[in-house]
Amino acid sequence: MKQTSQLGAHAHNFPRGRAAELPKETLLKMYRDMVEQRRFEEATGRAYGLGKIMGFCHLYIGQEAISVGAAAALRPSDVMMSAYRIHAQAMARGVPPQAIMDELFGKATGCVQGLGGSMHIFDIAKGFWGGWGLVGQQVPTAAGVAFAQKYQSTSNITMVFFGDGAVHQGAIHETFNLASVWGLPIVFVVENNQYGMGTALSRVSSLEPLHEMADAYKIRHYEFNGMDLLESYDAFADAVDYAREHSRPVYLEAHCSRFRGHSMSDPGKYRTKDQLEEEKAHDPIPGFAAFLVDCGVTTHEALEAIDETAKAGMKLILERAEAAPWPDPELISKYVLVSP
Amino acid sequence: MAQLLFRDALNQAMSEEMERDSRVYLVGEEVAQYDGAYKVSQGMLARFGEKRVIDTPIAELGFVAVAVGSALGGLRPIIEVMTYNFAILSLDAIINTAAKAHQMTAGQLSCPIVLRGATGAGGALAAQHSQSLESQYTHIPGLICLSPSTPADAKGLLKSAIRDPNPVIFFEHEALYSAKGEVPDGEHLVPIGKGDIKREGSDVTIIAWSRQMKQLIEQADAWSEELGLDIELVDPRTLRPLDMELILASVKKTGRVVIVEEGFQFNHVGAEIAYRIQRDGFDLLDAPVERVTSIDVPMPYSPALEKLVLPNADRIKAAIRAVCYK
Ligand SMILES: Cc1ncc(C[n+]2csc(CCOP(=O)(O)OP(=O)(O)O)c2C)c(N)n1
Ligand SMILES: [Mg+2]
Numbered sequence: 001m002k003q004t005s006q007l008g009a010h011a012h013n014f015p016r017g018r019a020a021e022l023p024k025e026t027l028l029k030m031y032r033d034m035v036e037q038r039r040f041e042e043a044t045g046r047a048y049g050l051g052k053i054m055g056f057c058h059l060y061i062g063q064e065a066i067s068v069g070a071a072a073a074l075r076p077s078d079v080m081m082s083a084y085r086i087h088a089q090a091m092a093r094g095v096p097p098q099a100i101m102d103e104l105f106g107k108a109t110g111c112v113q114g115l116g117g118s119m120h121i122f123d124i125a126k127g128f129w130g131g132w133g134l135v136g137q138q139v140p141t142a143a144g145v146a147f148a149q150k151y152q153s154t155s156n157i158t159m160v161f162f163g164d165g166a167v168h169q170g171a172i173h174e175t176f177n178l179a180s181v182w183g184l185p186i187v188f189v190v191e192n193n194q195y196g197m198g199t200a201l202s203r204v205s206s207l208e209p210l211h212e213m214a215d216a217y218k219i220r221h222y223e224f225n226g227m228d229l230l231e232s233y234d235a236f237a238d239a240v241d242y243a244r245e246h247s248r249p250v251y252l253e254a255h256c257s258r259f260r261g262h263s264m265s266d267p268g269k270y271r272t273k274d275q276l277e278e279e280k281a282h283d284p285i286p287g288f289a290a291f292l293v294d295c296g297v298t299t300h301e302a303l304e305a306i307d308e309t310a311k312a313g314m315k316l317i318l319e320r321a322e323a324a325p326w327p328d329p330e331l332i333s334k335y336v337l338v339s340p
Numbered sequence: 341m342a343q344l345l346f347r348d349a350l351n352q353a354m355s356e357e358m359e360r361d362s363r364v365y366l367v368g369e370e371v372a373q374y375d376g377a378y379k380v381s382q383g384m385l386a387r388f389g390e391k392r393v394i395d396t397p398i399a400e401l402g403f404v405a406v407a408v409g410s411a412l413g414g415l416r417p418i419i420e421v422m423t424y425n426f427a428i429l430s431l432d433a434i435i436n437t438a439a440k441a442h443q444m445t446a447g448q449l450s451c452p453i454v455l456r457g458a459t460g461a462g463g464a465l466a467a468q469h470s471q472s473l474e475s476q477y478t479h480i481p482g483l484i485c486l487s488p489s490t491p492a493d494a495k496g497l498l499k500s501a502i503r504d505p506n507p508v509i510f511f512e513h514e515a516l517y518s519a520k521g522e523v524p525d526g527e528h529l530v531p532i533g534k535g536d537i538k539r540e541g542s543d544v545t546i547i548a549w550s551r552q553m554k555q556l557i558e559q560a561d562a563w564s565e566e567l568g569l570d571i572e573l574v575d576p577r578t579l580r581p582l583d584m585e586l587i588l589a590s591v592k593k594t595g596r597v598v599i600v601e602e603g604f605q606f607n608h609v610g611a612e613i614a615y616r617i618q619r620d621g622f623d624l625l626d627a628p629v630e631r632v633t634s635i636d637v638p639m640p641y642s643p644a645l646e647k648l649v650l651p652n653a654d655r656i657k658a659a660i661r662a663v664c665y666k
Contacts (some may be wrong), residue, residue: 054464054643106464106642117466117641134426135398135470168397169429196398198374204397270373326644336637 012222019233022072024297030072030184030229031292031303034064034285035311039193040097043314044087044104044118048264051102052322056133057118060088062227062259066285067092069232070159073240074127077154081129081142082161083259084119089161093128095121100319107324114327115335135163136169139188146186150247152218157185157243158235159329165196165220176217179249186217187239188251191226193258198270211253219249226254227282230291234297257282341522342458345545347380349491349514349523350456353498354381354418356527361416364502365392367407368420368457377422378458378517389527390484391515404455408438411453411472411507418502421457424473430455430576431476439482453503454508460551460602461650462514467638470646472550472603477509478580478612484532485579487511489553491521493577496530504532513602535583537590541572545590547613548600549575552651558602562629563657569664587613588621595626596663600651605633611636630659 001048022030041059048057060067063085070179071092073167074080082089089101095111104118105108113122113129115233129145132138142160149156165191166172179186190210194201207213214221220242224235232254257279268276344352358364365388370377372385372395387392396403398417400421407417421427436450459654461470478485484506488494494512501508538553539560553575560571574590576583591597597617601608614629632651639649660666 056465056469103641106644114642114645115467115640117464119468120466120641127405134429134465165398168399168402170399170401171429197370199370199397200393203373204395292439328639329644329645329648332635332640332645332649333637 006189008212009218010215010218011212012220014222014235016231016234018231018237022233024121026072027292027297030068031288032306032310033068034229034288034312035307036097036313037064037067037091039283039310039314040087040101041089043318044101045260045264046105048320053118054106055117055119056084057104058085058262058263059260060085060258062279062283063191063193063256064088065229065232065288066226066254068255069229070189070236072233073236074159075156076127077156078240079127079129079142079145079149079156079158081136081138081145082131083135083163083166084133086121087118088130090121090123090128093123094126095123095128097125098320101321102324103323105324106322106326108327109324113331115331121238136166136172139161139166139172143179143184143186146179146184147182150183150185155244157187157240159187159189159240161189161191162324163196164190164192164194164210165199165202167204167207167213176214176219176249176251180217180219182252183247184249184275185243185247186249187236187243190251190253191256192253193256195262195270197262197266200270209253211251214251219251221251221253223253223255226256227284227287229284229288341524344491344495344523345517346491346494346512346519346521347378348516349495350380351382351384353495355384355387355388357499357502358392363414363416364418365394365415365416366420367394367396369396369398369405369422371395371420375421375642380512381420391642395489400426400429401432402613405433405437405645408433408451408453411438411451412441412449415513416452418456420456421455423458423469423514425469425471425643427455427457428473434477434509443482443505450505451507452505454498454510454561456498456512458514459511460513461639461646464643464646465639466639466641468536470639472601472634473603474511474579475603475607475609478609478614482507483580484508486532486577487550487579488527488539488577489516489550489557489575491519492523492528493530493536496525496528497532497650500529500532510548515551516554519554525542525590530577533581533583535576535586537572537586538575539573541570541594543569543571543594544596544598544664545572545574546573546598546600546660547576547587547610549579549643550602552600552602559653563660567657567660567666569660569666571660576613582613582616582642584616584620586615587617588624591617591621591624595624597625597629598656598659598663599631600656601631601633602651603633605631605636606631614622627663628663630663632656632659
C-alpha cells in the first residue's frame, strides 16, 4: 500500500482519535459490519461460482474499513453514491443484506426487484443511491444531488465513491471545478486500490498522489489509510463535518487494496502472489479486532462469536434468495416512464 | 480453410494490416498488457511493441478524440472501445469530428479511423451494459457502419475497414467472440457495402446481422421444416451504406420480409431498411414488412426478464407466420 507525503496548498491534516472515543457499542457494530460484509462477499463469490448470480460481479473484499468508516460518519438523511463495487457499501448504509442477495439472484424481492443485479443496487430510503456502471458517471451525478441539497436548504451532504481508474475521466475534472465554484456540500472519495481492471494506476496516470489534484480546484483534500478502520472513520468524520458546515467539497484519497480480481471473470495475473500476500497482511478486519481486544472493548471469544453468527446468517440469506420468487414479466415496462 | 474463433479472426485482421501498413496502430483500454478485455488483441503487444499497441486510462472522450486527431495527422488508428455503452462518452469525437472532418474541410482532411468494440446483450449485464446502439451511428452521415455475424466476415470486413479512408464504426457482438467458423486462408477481404445470402430460400426473407444472424443460421433449417416455409437469410453486413440491391433481389424472390434486430425498436436500423424496401420494392411485396427487435425498455438484469426483452424464437416465428399469412 502506497502512502504519499507531498502536501499542496489545500492539503489538510485531519484530527485523529475521534473513532477511538466512539461508544463501545458503536465500535462493536462497526466490527460486526465489516465481518458481515466480508462473509456476504464470500457467499456472493460462491453463489456466482454456482451460476446463481450472473453478469458482472465485483467483490469489495479488502476495502471494508472504507465502507464502514464512511457510513458511520454520515447521517441517515445524507446521500451515498457509488459505482458498481457496491454490495458492501450498500450494507454499510443499512440496506438489508437479504434484499441485496435477492437482487444478485435476480429475484422479485431484490432491492430493485431484479432489474439491477450486482452493479445497480439502490435503496433511496436508506440513503444509498447506487449503483452506476459507467466509470466515473456517478461523480457529476452526485454533485447534482449535492446541488439539490444546497438549493433546497437542507443540511444534508452527498458522499460519492469512485476508483483510481475513474480519475482520468474528464467529467470528474469538470465536476471538481463546478463543486468548488458553486460551493457544493460533497465529499469525493477515491478508493485507490491501485488498479483499474488490469491496469496499474502508475502506468496511466500523471495525477499521483491522486488527492493533490484537488489543489488545482481549491478543494480541501487529504489521504488516509483505508485499511485501518479507526483512521478511516477519523478521515470521513472530519470531511463530512467540513462539507456540511462550510458547504464546500472535500476530496479524500483512501489507500486500499482489493483482495480479489477486478470482477469474477478476472484471474488477476497482473499481480504476483507475493504482492497479493503483502497486501493481505493489511487486512482491516484482524487489525481492528486486535484494537478492540487490546483496549478491552471485547474479547477474542466474543469476536469469534460475531463471525460465527455472520457465517450462519449468510447461509440463511443464500437459502432465502434461492427460494425467492422471480419477477413478474410486467416489471419489464413498469418503470420506463413515471406512471401518471 | 481454418476454423477460427471470432476474436481470433479479428486479431488476424488487425495483425495482418499492421504488418502491411506502419501507420496502423491499436489503442484502447486494456488492449496491450491485459491482451484485451475480451482477449481480441491477445499477443499483439508482444508482436508489435508499445509504440503500436497502446493502453489508455479510462477516459473514452479523451483517448478516442486524440486517436481521431492522429488520423487527421496521417495515422490509421484502430480504436478499441471496451463496449459501445462506454463509447457513448466519445460521441463528440466521432460525430462532431470524425464524421465531419472531410466535408468541413472540403476534402482537405480525411479521418481514417476504425472504432471497434463489443455491442449487444452479453447476458444478464443489465440496463447500462447490454445496449445495441448501432442506429446511433447509422444515423450520422460521414460514418460507415459494419456488423459481421461470422468469423470470416469479421476478418474480411475489419481488414477492409482498416484500409478504408473513412471513419468506420465496427460492431462486434459480445456473445460472438467465442463463436467458431471457417475463415478462408490467405488474404481475405470482404467489401464494404456488400451483403451476403447466408441461406438460400424461396418463401420468406429474413434480414438480420451480428448475433441475431448467427442464431438464425443455427435455427433456419429447423424452422423452415417446422413452418413449412423455405427461409432465406440476408445479412447486410454493412449497415451503412446498405446493400439494397441484394436485399431487393431477395424480396423479389420471396415477396415477404422479416427484419430481426437486437437494438431498441424506435428509430432502429431496420426501420430504414423497411422504408427502402417499400419505396423501391412496393410491387414486390406480398405482405407488410414485419420487424422483431428488443422490446423498447432498458434491459432488466434478471435472466427471467432479459430473455423476454431480446428477440426470441417465439416472436420471430410469429412474425414469419404473419408475413406469410400462416
Ligand atoms: C465509461 C466506462 N469505461 C470502461 C468501463 C469498463 N470498466 C469497468 S470497471 C473498470 C475499471 C475501473 O477501475 P477503478 O475505477 O479503479 O475501480 P475499481 O474497479 O478498482 O473499484 C473498467 C475499465 C466502464 N464500466 N465504463
Ligand atoms: Mg481501482
